[in-house]
Amino acid sequence: MQGSSVALWMRRLALAALVLCFCVVVLGAYVRLTAAGLGCPDWPGCYGHLTPSGALHSPQSREIYAQRPLEVGKAWREMIHRYAASTLGLLIVLITALAISARRQHLVSVPYALALFATVIVQGLLGMLTVTWQLKPLIVTLHLLFGMTTLGLLAWLAMSLPTNSWGNAARRGFAHAVDGGAAPLTGARQLTLLALAALALQIALGGWTSSNYAAVACPDFPTCQNALWPAADFRHAFVLWHGLNINYEGGVLDNPARVAIHFSHRIGALLTTLALAAAVMFVLRRRGLSGSRRWAWLVLAALGLQLAIGISMVLKTFPLWLATLHTAGAALLLLATLALLRSLTGR
Numbered sequence: 001m002q003g004s005s006v007a008l009w010m011r012r013l014a015l016a017a018l019v020l021c022f023c024v025v026v027l028g029a030y031v032r033l034t035a036a037g038l039g040c041p042d043w044p045g046c047y048g049h050l051t052p053s054g055a056l057h058s059p060q061s062r063e064i065y066a067q068r069p070l071e072v073g074k075a076w077r078e079m080i081h082r083y084a085a086s087t088l089g090l091l092i093v094l095i096t097a098l099a100i101s102a103r104r105q106h107l108v109s110v111p112y113a114l115a116l117f118a119t120v121i122v123q124g125l126l127g128m129l130t131v132t133w134q135l136k137p138l139i140v141t142l143h144l145l146f147g148m149t150t151l152g153l154l155a156w157l158a159m160s161l162p163t164n165s166w167g168n169a170a171r172r173g174f175a176h177a178v179d180g181g182a183a184p185l186t187g188a189r190q191l192t193l194l195a196l197a198a199l200a201l202q203i204a205l206g207g208w209t210s211s212n213y214a215a216v217a218c219p220d221f222p223t224c225q226n227a228l229w230p231a232a233d234f235r236h237a238f239v240l241w242h243g244l245n246i247n248y249e250g251g252v253l254d255n256p257a258r259v260a261i262h263f264s265h266r267i268g269a270l271l272t273t274l275a276l277a278a279a280v281m282f283v284l285r286r287r288g289l290s291g292s293r294r295w296a297w298l299v300l301a302a303l304g305l306q307l308a309i310g311i312s313m314v315l316k317t318f319p320l321w322l323a324t325l326h327t328a329g330a331a332l333l334l335l336a337t338l339a340l341l342r343s344l345t346g347r
Helices: 003-033 052-056 059-064 072-101 110-132 137-160 165-179 182-211 255-284 287-315 320-343
Strands: none
Touching (some): 003 072, 003 137, 003 182, 003 320, 052 059, 072 110, 072 137, 110 137, 137 182, 182 287, 255 287, 287 320
């Protein structure tokens, strides 16, 4: 296969995997929010079948899982998520194989491709444990984090491939940054990395909030339980391990612990906003970083959108569509932040 053909296929695979990964992350949130995470109590099948339809027409299979009756709607939501995730895994396998076969062309770093492959393998194992360990919050949160990590790795790959408009624009930003001097570039990169770390922690807090069913613990805004600093149980809010053989569907924590989790998520949102705003303002106010300004504005827009979604979600008493959109907003903010960082980084 010629070099141009390999590059073309790699771009196609990377972009297809990126779009599909975004859909898988959002679909995973929808499955979790509709209490369909245990719609199929076994893995990788559904009541021992490839589809819920097979289980529906198999009384013997349903008898094996008599403690959890089949709910067809929930089962289909769970299985559609698994089908999409499996397809994503296949695309990443193809990306890895192509990177190895074309390693002499230095199109994609083989260690990077292998890291991406390892990440999606771990993500698959976490998906299995999410079901078999009955929605344990630690596993559900890690499942979200590895999903976002996969999304980030695919985005970085798509931005780094040659003759890619997104990647070329990011590299043009880097060229402008170099022209402006090393000091602004270094400062902008450090601030963006700090903001990215804050965003990652905030996403983890979001996963912990959702997996512990703590979203509704603060039904008011800007106060929480009608107080600026509510009564909360921080001692038990972040205990990572409660043991196996516990069904975590619906949550197991008392309300004061859930309040502590939700309130921590709000504090995290404030700190993350400050970190992202600092990075954006630094880039926008430095002439030498003009090539990165479009990405800084994109981060600012994604941040504003995510804050609006989060606040509206509380004020409108947590409708399903807004709660799902909140995860999509987090993914978009991650992609925008990575695009800004890529514009500040050489190839």
